[in-house]
Amino acid sequence: MTSYPNASGIILALDCIIFGFDGKDIKLLLIKRNFEPEMGKWSLMGGFLEPQENLEDGASRILHDLTGLKNIYAEQLGVYGNVGRDPVARTVSVVFFALINIDDQDKDAVRNHNASWIALDKLPSLIFDHNDMVGQAIEHLRYKAAMHPIGFELLAEQFTIPQLQKLYEAIYNTPIDRRNFSRKLLSTGLLIDTGLKNSHSATKKATLYKLDTVRYKKKFNSFWNFMPESRESLMSN
Amino acid sequence: MTSYPNASGIILALDCIIFGFDGKDIKLLLIKRNFEPEMGKWSLMGGFLEPQENLEDGASRILHDLTGLKNIYAEQLGVYGNVGRDPVARTVSVVFFALINIDDQDKDAVRNHNASWIALDKLPSLIFDHNDMVGQAIEHLRYKAAMHPIGFELLAEQFTIPQLQKLYEAIYNTPIDRRNFSRKLLSTGLLIDTGLKNSHSATKKATLYKLDTVRYKKKFNSFWNFMPESRESLMSN
DNA sequence: ATTAAATGTGTCATATGTACACTATGTATA
DNA sequence: TATACATAGTGTACATATGACACATTTAAT
Numbered sequence: 001m002t003s004y005p006n007a008s009g010i011i012l013a014l015d016c017i018i019f020g021f022d023g024k025d026i027k028l029l030l031i032k033r034n035f036e037p038e039m040g041k042w043s044l045m046g047g048f049l050e051p052q053e054n055l056e057d058g059a060s061r062i063l064h065d066l067t068g069l070k071n072i073y074a075e076q077l078g079v080y081g082n083v084g085r086d087p088v089a090r091t092v093s094v095v096f097f098a099l100i101n102i103d104d105q106d107k108d109a110v111r112n113h114n115a116s117w118i119a120l121d122k123l124p125s126l127i128f129d130h131n132d133m134v135g136q137a138i139e140h141l142r143y144k145a146a147m148h149p150i151g152f153e154l155l156a157e158q159f160t161i162p163q164l165q166k167l168y169e170a171i172y173n174t175p176i177d178r179r180n181f182s183r184k185l186l187s188t189g190l191l192i193d194t195g196l197k198n199s200h201s202a203t204k205k206a207t208l209y210k211l212d213t214v215r216y217k218k219k220f221n222s223f224w225n226f227m228p229e230s231r232e233s234l235m236s237n
Numbered sequence: 238m239t240s241y242p243n244a245s246g247i248i249l250a251l252d253c254i255i256f257g258f259d260g261k262d263i264k265l266l267l268i269k270r271n272f273e274p275e276m277g278k279w280s281l282m283g284g285f286l287e288p289q290e291n292l293e294d295g296a297s298r299i300l301h302d303l304t305g306l307k308n309i310y311a312e313q314l315g316v317y318g319n320v321g322r323d324p325v326a327r328t329v330s331v332v333f334f335a336l337i338n339i340d341d342q343d344k345d346a347v348r349n350h351n352a353s354w355i356a357l358d359k360l361p362s363l364i365f366d367h368n369d370m371v372g373q374a375i376e377h378l379r380y381k382a383a384m385h386p387i388g389f390e391l392l393a394e395q396f397t398i399p400q401l402q403k404l405y406e407a408i409y410n411t412p413i414d415r416r417n418f419s420r421k422l423l424s425t426g427l428l429i430d431t432g433l434k435n436s437h438s439a440t441k442k443a444t445l446y447k448l449d450t451v452r453y454k455k456k457f458n459s460f461w462n463f464m465p466e467s468r469e470s471l472m473s474n
Numbered sequence: 475a476t477t478a479a480a481t482g483t484g485t486c487a488t489a490t491g492t493a494c495a496c497t498a499t500g501t502a503t504a
Numbered sequence: 505t506a507t508a509c510a511t512a513g514t515g516t517a518c519a520t521a522t523g524a525c526a527c528a529t530t531t532a533a534t
Contacts, residue, residue: 007328010286012329013244051327055329079331080292091241162512183514184491202501203512420483440479441479
């Protein structure tokens with residue numbers, strides 16, 4: 001730090017917004033803090049960047065610590081650094097946006113951190129500016145899922161088209177036509193029919209698909225047009 | 238900092254990627270450093286976050302310092318914090334993506350900083366990880382301009398459709414059909430015919446338009462589908 | 475006046491999106 | 505075992521958007 005006399009040291013925090021889907025609702029993994037400051041209040045899972053650690057590695061460490069999982073889908077969402085956002089000290093927080101399959105979590109790890117899955121429409125008030133972060137993350141999820149095949153990260157390795165549709169209906173909080181959704185999805189060529197059927201159904205069993213991971217990676221940065229009204233919002237009025 | 242004994246102080250830098258368009262090429266405003274470290278090498282314009290300064294305010298300060306302009310379009314692009322990215326000290330850099338009208342700049346301010354506009358296909362090697370940042374920024378420009386009415390930030394207040402087309406052709410480095418481009422653009426309802434004509438033309442004078450700023454703001458987060466092949470990249474193959 | 479270069483508008487075939495009807499499959503129950 | 509019911513899967517018709525073109529208009533230079 002002596003090399004840059006003009007610069008002042010700042011505390012760098014990492015906060016993780018972790019989305020999950022239980023087949024019905026989109027949920028966030030939040031912790032009820034049993035440590036100071038702000039003990040007893042809800043917050044995002046976070047930590048401090050270590051001196052010899054890259055940002056993404058720090059996020060992975062925190063995510064692994066809480067869920068027991070490695071290789072979680074995570075991307076930078078933004079940086080929050082307003083003066084006074086943390087009343088204890090000047091901290092700047094790099095926020096990560098993460099998606100996990102809720103069934104993969106290590107329940108003991110989650111319990112040890114005093115963490116819970118909470119549906120988006122039941123979110124409590126969070127510490128600091130964490131509510132702003134969550135708002136931006138929900139916006140980002142809607143934005144990105146409309147154009148990128150990102151939703152799969154929230155599902156199990158094998159999934160049915162109706163399950164995926166329920167996920168999208170939860171993300172956008174709107175009903176989607178079954179037939180058009182199915183047609184669009186299959187036309188992407190990203191789904192592989194496993195030949196298996198969903199055994200848990202009480203009625204006709206749906207086909208289980210898995211991702212064509214090769215095409216998925218190749219096409220991840222392509223656009224698509226997934227939600228019906230995506231374009232009209234600009235054109236109308 | 239004493240309040241968080243586990244945390245270590247880190248130097249937070251702000252770097253700005255500044256895009257401009259001269260009617261023909263997309264260019265970046267880069268500085269040839271006349272100060273240490275890395276004196277004599279090319280780099281992005283940057284600075285350190287001040288103790289009592291918000292991130293966006295810091296970016297605005299740096300942008301104003303270099304260009305003499307206020308209210309520049311700027312958004313966070315990402316955070317770069319790999320260990321060793323800066324050989325002098327552990328610094329984490331918040332990178333901002335900025336678009337300006339190249340004709341508005343304060344040429345004296347730019348000259349005083351030893352800065353130059355350099356076309357994207359003639360970019361030099363930059364210090365630290367600045368080339369990575371620029372690569373991400375170009376990707377982001379292409380990504381965002383395909384779906385959001387962002388290009389206007391690079392043009393003067395009044396502009397013609399052919400000018401806008403040349404901008405998009407520069408961004409994507411590909412020719413676009415005049416007629417379809419014009420039709421798409423006008424159908425957005427974002428352009429207001431000023432009734433004026435471009436006087437600098439040696440042939441038929443093009444109509445000057447301006448942005449409908451009310452609709453622009455209202456629809457900024459909508460999608461559109463601006464580049465012809467945007468969707469095929471996913472569907473094909 | 476003629477020419478050259480650029481702008482502005484129109485038309486067509488095709489692709490895509492949307493709304494909706496119908497059939498198929500599996501379970502529970504009379 | 506037959507029927508009802510709920511969910512899954514496929515097909516079709518219509519409206520709209522897109523992409524490839526042709527043609528007319530404007531301006532300055534010759």
